[in-house]
Amino acid sequence: MKSSTVPRNPVLRVAPASPAAAVAHFAASLAFHADVSDVAAALAADGDPGFVVVDSRSTESWDQGHVPGAVHLPTALVPEQAGQLLDRAVPVVTYCWGPGCNGAARAALALAELGFQVKEMLGGFEYWVREGFEFETWEGRERRAADPLTAPAGTDDCGC
Numbered sequence: 001m002k003s004s005t006v007p008r009n010p011v012l013r014v015a016p017a018s019p020a021a022a023v024a025h026f027a028a029s030l031a032f033h034a035d036v037s038d039v040a041a042a043l044a045a046d047g048d049p050g051f052v053v054v055d056s057r058s059t060e061s062w063d064q065g066h067v068p069g070a071v072h073l074p075t076a077l078v079p080e081q082a083g084q085l086l087d088r089a090v091p092v093v094t095y096c097w098g099p100g101c102n103g104a105a106r107a108a109l110a111l112a113e114l115g116f117q118v119k120e121m122l123g124g125f126e127y128w129v130r131e132g133f134e135f136e137t138w139e140g141r142e143r144r145a146a147d148p149l150t151a152p153a154g155t156d157d158c159g160c
Contacts, residue, residue, distance in 0.1 A: 032108075034093050035160070036123045037151075040133045043069065051091040053121070056107035061097065065135040065142070067128055070095075075103050078110035091117040098126030123150075 017025065042049040053070040055062055062072045071085055075096075086092060092111055096103030101124060108118040121128075129135055132146030146153075 032119055034119045034121050036121060036127045036131055036133070037160075039067075039093055039121050040128070040131070043067075051093050051119075052086060054086070054092050054094045054107065054111075055125070056094050056096050056103045057125070061125075063138040065125065065129065065137045067095065067125070068134060068136050068141065073107070075107040075110060078107055079114065082111060082114055082116065086111075086116065088115055091119065093119050093121050095121040095124045095128070098124040 016022070039053065042051070043053070053067050054073050055066045055070045056073060056075045056078075057066075058074055059072070066072065073081060073085055092108075094104040094107040094111065096107070099122070104120045104124060108120050111118045123130075125135070127150060129144055130147040130149075131151040132144060134141055134143045136142075
């Protein structure tokens, strides 16, 4: 005989966090992460966005494409070059290839250890391109059509 307190589905097998715990978790998450669309909107707005974007990938990856205006600083070079390339008073947003890569998190950790305020751009370069934002390569600027699975069709506002 099944107990009436056992959830009938895997979603509720582990109970949801309390509202207070959820507030703490999601507030912390937003303090550490930035969304590709939000980064693009801030960079596209007139004036200083208040942060600098850092591409933490290799030179070969950078040459394949990067966010316009980003600083190229491979993760392995952060300890030796961050002080010359970045201002500690300006928050940093790191990115790497995409959600399957933790290079941006490693770069963010290295920058935080050096005293920088830092966020990781969720989705990385993959989602920058998939959402249809302009990018630079060694040959110039490019833009691909937005993937309808990652960006809304016919509008810039996803409603998130």
